Amino acid sequence: MKIHREGFPTIALTFIVLAILNAVIFYFCSNSPILNYTVSIISILFFLFIVSFFRIPARQYTYNEQFVISPCDGKVVVIEDTEEPEYFKDKRLQISIFMSPANVHVNRNPISGEVKLSTYHPGKFLVAWHPKSSTENERHTVVLDNGKQAILVRQIAGALARRIVNYLKPGDKVRQNEEMGFIKFGSRVDLFLPVGTKVNVKLNEVVKGGQTVIAELPA
Template sequence: MRIHREGYLIILIATLLLAGINILCALFLPILQPWLGLLSVGFWGLIVQFFRNPKRVVPTMGEGIIYAPADGQVVVIEEAEETEYFKEKRLQVSIFMSPLNVHVNRAAIGGTVQYAEYHPGKYLVAWHPKSSTENERTTVVIKNAKVEILLRQIAGAVARRIRYYVKPGQTLEQGQEFGFIKFGSRVDLFLPLDAEVKVSIGQKVKGNVDVIAVC
């Protein structure tokens, strides 16, 4: 299992802390050590699985094929006013990522980054209607010859560490990693109104695997 680089330091700190706690418990409260050891292994395993980074290959590349940028559950499919970049109505598809999902964010299309901006903000629960405009978030716009889409990483009540690795003018391959959100979050896609949506509310999707829409 590959581990994402965002997890290296956290996993190291957790390993040292848990090892230290278990050593102290073994010295001073040995009767509790077996139970603490089991709990520690379980907690350590949860942290490691959160930062897993599975290798994903896009099944069929295409300028008009829009893949899921993240693993999670589709919670919104609706027309919405996009006020930051497009400043017009777009088709919004939102994916909620639980702490158990892979949290790598991937380019839904290949193309050139037109816009990339970080916004500090609140930490409302990720499914809150206003989280898309009021929470800490980043906005990344990618354009190719066929379509221009907006991807928005949104922090939640638990997720308070958004990372994005792109800048305007940069070229991304379809499926290439562009960011990571720590500990539960949401990703919004803003698509052309005539995009043909291929998912439904409540559907679970995987980044680079499931097609969100076709233009």
């Protein structure tokens, strides 16, 4: 397991704050060992919890140009036909994946292709499962075109997640399962796929980024 580079500043800051807190409590409450031990244990557990946000576990990735691979770890919360107003401006199949704080937070390219759009939108911080979070929350939209089909991927911040990172720029040529970005402390990712796409997952199914086949694109 590796630690994602986006986590280094947060992990370092957390370590410093917890170290100062423990030093202060130990200094002023040196005659209360139970309190010192309790604070130390809670601090260690909290620090490990923060580190876990930025983990990159070793895993075997799934590659297939016809497949849409899950861009993140999480649970499928939406499968429906809807209008996509930002780029395609027509009916699309939407599949949304909710990322809890316990999930791996790195986001990956669900297909290979050229980046046609990569745009950041400031916005609100509604809870990630709110119906309007896809269009009103802070978000980053990417469109990938493999030469046959184009799909839209939208990273969405939630009530807890306040930082979206995206590495892609228009014109970039990317490979399936390469890092697309990172959402600090969870939230959700929406996929907008062509109508007629075969869905390979069900509502409430738990998926893994880079491994789970979300759908099969039309030929």
